[in-house]
Amino acid sequence: MTTRGPGRPRDATRREAALQAAREILAEDGYAAVTIAGVAERAGVARTTIYRSWPTKGALVLDAVTELMDLGPAAKSGDWHADLLAAIEGSMRALSRSVAGRTIPALAVDLSRDPVLAEEFRTRFAQPRKREVVNLLERGVELGFVRHDVDLDLVEDILVAPIVHRLAVTGAPVTESMVHDLVGLVVKAVAPDPLRPGAAADTFQPG
Amino acid sequence: MTTRGPGRPRDATRREAALQAAREILAEDGYAAVTIAGVAERAGVARTTIYRSWPTKGALVLDAVTELMDLGPAAKSGDWHADLLAAIEGSMRALSRSVAGRTIPALAVDLSRDPVLAEEFRTRFAQPRKREVVNLLERGVELGFVRHDVDLDLVEDILVAPIVHRLAVTGAPVTESMVHDLVGLVVKAVAPDPLRPGAAADTFQPG
């Protein structure tokens, strides 16, 4: 997009070396242990080179972990409940990876004081997963599994927040069965009122 | 409890001055801005005196904010749903206070690498509120508002985590109506199955 101007271009090799060094330190000792100086040394790169590309430690780590958070393709088995469960389980697994689980919360907290980076963080991490889940919920509305008056943003929070909360704050275990129960409760919470069981499922046409 | 031994006793005045200074810095610039050196200077106390009482910044801040998190007496209006809503709204308001809302998540993340302090943190903050809510949920089971097979710990997470998550991570607004909707969804999720509407309420005797 930006046509390259004059001058020597940035060396992608050094950039990648810095990001890789940051990832290694993150994996070994966590976010607090990451320093510009430490990353530069491990990457075999001058400190000033790091500062040229990233103004703060937060910006560097944000770039470093972005790729760790790519979520696989959205499941589309045709079974709405299974797809929803699969989506949340996918988020859970991504967050449970030791690096991400320890880094993301710390990064979020650290970036919260920088409005620009905080917005960047949300755009890269929260938004993509959020969209996937909200899309699923919107389909749930169409399929009759979710009431029309439900705040889907709130439901998305309810599905994801407990997982993050346990990983970052309480340290309570996050298991597949916990996620299963969580999704089960939410499905029940948003379901149309009395409704003879299976009615919505009958209306649904697989494929 | 520990009978005072020989030697000059600690000066409670200086201790309180340090905690107060820490609170002020927290309120002004947040957790990241707190340093032992800065607290000592503002408190008018020697740096070594701080180190004598608190080994790390985290331990100091933990003590400093403990009193900020006292939750009022548990509501007992007799209306179970109202009491549950009041409890969650109470947590919400406590966390929304600017100091606590910004400090607690940062503290939780920072302390997560120190097992001893992390446990201390949970005991002081998470546990008391958790017990209050879980107690309410247990009464809900007795009253027929909550199914017997529901994991109450999980429900408690679902009630609290979205609030913390919005405050700390996404920055999304946390309003009374959001809390109202949240509690409403959870109540529906845990309610006994088909249930002619109002049955449990009919059984319930106010007072």
Next chain:
DNA sequence: CACATACGCAACAGTCTGTAGTGTAATACG
């Protein structure tokens, strides 16, 4: 009284930050 501890003060080495200057390499433009 002696003893033990708290406190303030000073000093220290170590680390990290953020900036600046120097010399050299790599690229764009005329």
Next chain:
DNA sequence: CGTATTACACTACAGACTGTTGCGTATGTG
């Protein structure tokens, strides 16, 4: 080709914070 522009490594610097030590003084116990 030469010049301007930028990237990079290296060095240096001032400033802040950490964690510890030593010293002199204050304040308690026995």
